[in-house]
Amino acid sequence: xxxxxxxxxxxxxxxxxxxxxxxxxxxxxxxxxxxxxxxxxxxxxxxxxxxxxxxxxxxxxxxxxxxxxxxxxxxxxxxxxxxxxxxxxxxxxxxxxxxxxxxxxxxxxxxxxxxxxxxxxxxxxxxxxxxxxx
Numbered sequence: 001x002x003x004x005x006x007x008x009x010x011x012x013x014x015x016x017x018x019x020x021x022x023x024x025x026x027x028x029x030x031x032x033x034x035x036x037x038x039x040x041x042x043x044x045x046x047x048x049x050x051x052x053x054x055x056x057x058x059x060x061x062x063x064x065x066x067x068x069x070x071x072x073x074x075x076x077x078x079x080x081x082x083x084x085x086x087x088x089x090x091x092x093x094x095x096x097x098x099x100x101x102x103x104x105x106x107x108x109x110x111x112x113x114x115x116x117x118x119x120x121x122x123x124x125x126x127x128x129x130x131x132x133x134x
Contacts, residue, residue: 001041001076001079002041004042005038005040006040007038008033008052010040011038011064012028014048014049014068015028019066030052033052037087038051039053041077048068048076049071049080050065051077051081058093059093060093060134061097061098062081062084063099065081081111094134095133096113096132097129097130098129098130099129100128101125102126102128113131113132114132115130116131117129
């Protein structure tokens with residue numbers, strides 16, 4: 001597996017397929033995509049996992065993190081998150097956070113992120129805000 005920076009447009013197909021298949025593809029583009037850092041995991045040249053990081057000062061937000069269903073549960077996403085966190089430390093980012101789907105809270109806890117506040121809904125899906133000092 002190889003993790004590389006990618007263009008934001010390259011992340012849209014996987015974002016749409018995994019996160020919001022019932023919404024139009026345009027729903028998967030977010031404000032700030034043009035200036036964010038985007039990462040992709042490739043297996044045998046095929047993009048199988050994407051993650052986008054939006055940096056604001058010393059804070060970095062993970063958004064639109066998605067792994068193709070057939071590649072989930074194989075440690076690919078974990079390697080991408082570890083890579084991102086290492087990169088953020090090198091860039092002197094102090095806080096890493098995300099809005100995590102409730103179903104994924106335990107995944108983020110493995111990296112030390114902690115729940116902040118109460119569960120909330122986005123487009124009918126339950127989330128928790130999670131963060132860690134890096």
